[in-house]
Amino acid sequence: MSGPHVVLAGGGLAAVRTAQALRDLGHHGRITLVSEELDEPYDRPPLSKEYLLGTRGADDLRLATRDEYTRQDIRLVLGRAAVGLDLRTRTLTLADGGEIGYDRLVVATGARPRRLPDLPESGRVHYLRTAADSRRLAGALTGGARVAVIGAGFIGLEVASAARLRGCRVTVVEAAPQPMAPIIGAEPAAWLRRRHSERGLEFRCGTTVERSEERPGEQVLFLGDGTVVEADIVVVGIGVVRDTAWLAAAGLETHQGLVCDEAGRTSAVDVFGAGDIVCRHSAGRCRPTGHWTAAADSAARVAATLAGVPHAGLGEDGFFWSDQADLRLQFAGAASPTATVVSGDFDSGKFVVHYTEGDRLTGVFAANAPRDFLRGRLALRSALKEVRT
Ligand SMILES: Cc1cc2nc3c(=O)[nH]c(=O)nc-3n(C[C@H](O)[C@H](O)[C@H](O)COP(=O)(O)OP(=O)(O)OC[C@H]3O[C@@H](n4cnc5c(N)ncnc54)[C@H](O)[C@@H]3O)c2cc1C
Structure with a gap:
C-alpha cells in the first residue's frame, strides 16, 4: 500500500467521517482508528433521545457497518486509549503500553462531561x-x-x-x-x-x-x-471538558481544546484535529466546537487537508438541533439582545426568531419550523460571509 499511514485517535463521528472521507478522496495508505471504547463507533445525539426512550436500538446508532470498514480498509483498534504521543518519532502510546507509529495523526478524542464538584459519584x-x-x-x-x-x-x-x-x-x-x-x-x-x-x-x-x-x-x-x-x-448536564493534558505534554498547543486552524492543522506538522476536541482561536477568543455538524464539517476539512485538495465546505455557523419531547429546536449563529419573531408565534410553538445587531443578522432560532429555519440559516451564512470578507 502506498501513501502515508493515517492514525485516528478517537472513535466517534469525527474519526469515522475523517477515515471515510479520506478513502473517498482516494487515500491509498493505511488507516487505523484507535478508540478507548469497546463499542464500534456510534452516533451520540440519539443517546439523549430515541435510544434513551428505547425507540431506537444499538444497531441503528452505528456510524458504519463492519462490512463498510472492511470494504474501505479502515482498521479498528477498540478498547485501547491513546495516552501519550512522541512527535519526533511519530508514535502514539496506548494505555496498555502498546505503541502505534503514524505518518499523520488525527486527534478526534471528543469531550467528556464536566463533573459537578461536591456531588460524589454514586449509583444515583x-x-x-x-x-x-x-x-x-x-x-x-x-x-x-x-x-x-x-x-x-x-x-x-x-x-x-x-x-x-x-x-x-x-x-x-x-x-x-x-x-x-x-x-x-x-x-x-x-x-x-x-x-x-x-x-x-x-x-x-x-x-x-x-x-x-x-x-x-x-x-x-x-x-x-x-x-x-x-x-x-x-x-x-453542565457542559463538557476536553482531555488535553496528554496532548500538551507532547508539546502541542492546547487551550480549551486542541488548537487548530480552519483546515484542522495543529502546531505540529503531522498532527491534525477534528471534532469536539478542537478549539479555534479567532478575534482574540478561544472557540471550542461542540456540536454534531461542526464535528462532521471539521472531519471533512481535515480529510481534504490530508488529501491536499481544497475543502468546499460552507464554513462553521454554530448550528445545532435539539429534540425536546414534541419540540424540534434549531439554532445557528449567536443570539443578540434584539430577538424578533419573523414567522409564526410563541403561542403556537412554531416560530422563527432572528437575532440582529443593527442591520446585521447574527443568529437564527426556530421551534418546529425547519423550512423557515433553513431560509434564515442561508441568510445568516451570507451575513457571516460578508463579515469574513
Ligand atoms: C447525549 C448527547 C446528545 C447530543 N445531541 C446532539 C444534538 O442533538 N445535536 C447536535 O448538534 N449535537 C449533539 N451532540 C453533540 C455531538 O454528538 C458531538 O458534537 C459529536 O459526537 C462529536 O464527535 P467527536 O467524534 O468529536 O467526539 P465523540 O463523539 O465524543 O467521540 C470521541 C471518541 O473518542 C474516544 N476517546 C476519547 N479519548 C480517547 C483516547 N485518549 N484514546 C482513544 N479514544 C478516545 C471516546 O471514547 C469517543 O468514542 C450530542 C452529544 C451527546 C453526548
Missing part, C-alpha cells in the same frame, strides 16, 4: 456521553421516579423531556435565569420554560447546587436559593 448520579451511560440512565428512568436534572442546556432538557415522557417527576436546576438563556436569549428562553412547565417539568432557575447529601433511598440537593430537591436519581 448520572452523566451522559456514552451508549453505556444512556443504557444505565434508561434503566433508572422508571415511572414515578423523582429525577433532578442539573443544567438546562440542550442535553439536560432532552433528558428531562425523556424522563417526563417516561412518567418521572422532574425538577431542573439551572444557574441562568431561564433554560438555555445564555444560548438563545431571554425571551425565547422564557417561552421554552413556559412550554416545558406546561408539560410538567419543574424549574429552579437562577440558582445552583451548594451541597448534596446521600440519604437512605435518596439524594438531597441543597440549592443556593435555600430550597431543597429530593431525588431518586440526579442527572448532571
